[in-house]
Amino acid sequence: GSTIGILGGGQLGRMLSLAAARLGLKTSVYEPDPNAPAGQVCDKLTTASYDDLDALRAWAADVDVITYEFENIPTDALDALEALKPIHPNRRALAVSQDRLTEKAFLTDLGLKTAPFAAVDDAEDMAEALTEIGAPAILKTRRFGYDGKGQARIKTAEDAEQALADMNGAPAIFEGFVDFSHEVSVIAARGTTGEVACFDPGENVHVNGILHTTTVPARLSAKQRTDAVLLAAQILNKLGYVGVMGVELFVTPQGLVVNEIAPRVHNSGHWTQAGCAVDQFEQHIRAVAGWPLGDGQRYADVVMTNLIGDDAHTWPELAKQPNTQIHLYGKAEARAGRKMGHVNRITKA
Ligand code: ATP
Ligand code: MG
Ligand code: MG
DSSP states (O other), rough: OOOOEOOSHHHHHHHHHHEEEHTOEEEEEEEEEEGGGGGTTTSSEEEEOOOHHHHHHHHTTTSSSSEEEOOOOHHHHHHHHHTTBBBOOOOHHHHHSSHHHHHHHHHHHHTTTOOOEEEEHHHHHHHHHHHHTTEEEEEEEEESSTTTTTEEEEOOOHHHHHHHTTTTTEEEEEOOOOOOOOEEEEEEETTTTEEEEEEOOEEEEEETTTTEEEEESOOOOOOHHHHHHHHHHHHHHHTTOOOOEEEEEEEEEEEEEEEEEEOOOOGGGGHHHBBSSSSHHHHHHHTTTTTOOOOBBSSEEEEEEEGGGGGGHHHHHHTTSTTTTEEEESOOOTTTTOEEEEEEEEEEE
């Protein structure tokens, strides 16, 4: 059997490993933290730093294909690995999604709508963005942001000054505030032969910048649903993508606006574990292993709720509830804001 190499051993790596095991495939996870969630379920865990290129090369020697569960993999590591084994999704997909400015430029080049944006590195750029785009707006770090971290809302000139100071010189992107009615995401997959399959869009609610629930079906018209799936396919095809991608969208009266893309399985796709014969994790493993894509047709209505921090302690109550699937990631410490697990509740089968 072949071995899938996974960079990153968080909960996404863990659920990818479990899906691979069901298909008779082995997983070898590369992850600095020996207590990371994937370590408990993968076939082999290599604990070394992403800066340790010798360790990376030795790890890659024993895998057939390389994938990843997070997008901030250092360039040097990727250069070393790319020379040895195929990496799916490809470097272009990573480069585009690692930097919010590159990402927005890529999306607008495709003819897709995004928030109005401008690069902001200094006070002069900021003044220009405030004039051209205006407030309300959001200033975001171009790289490394997640769960709403590294973002500041801007309503006034004082906010803008403070937001820029808080960047500490890190390159930033200024985004005009999109007046959306709700947020949805499409989990899309593309196989090695170029076939594309999308899961039904889910509707996302964030609390304190962190995804709280995803509900399917999302509130979308037939046209919006088609638009969402077609634009996702456009993105994957343009990138020559192989694997699963999460595409976050704002729903507005003027149409769908792309917020960001994630070149990996996505938290807003966890509902597929209870709503589809083939979930996003199996779909990703199928794609990177060169299998045909599976049938991701939705056969149930589902609400996925994240268990954040102390929420995880409610599991004994949740375990008594009907139509409820519980996923716990095996993290020892329930720190505030930490994703500890999730619950998929089937609301209509
Ligand atoms: P994730 O954990 O999804 O990777 P992130 O830190 O990359 O999050 P974004 O997805 O860019 O952050 O933004 C987080 C949330 O902030 C969005 O889901 C949306 O609710 C709000 N938001 C971000 N950008 C805009 C915008 N331009 N206009 C309006 N709301 C926005
Ligand atoms: Mg993000
Ligand atoms: Mg986001």
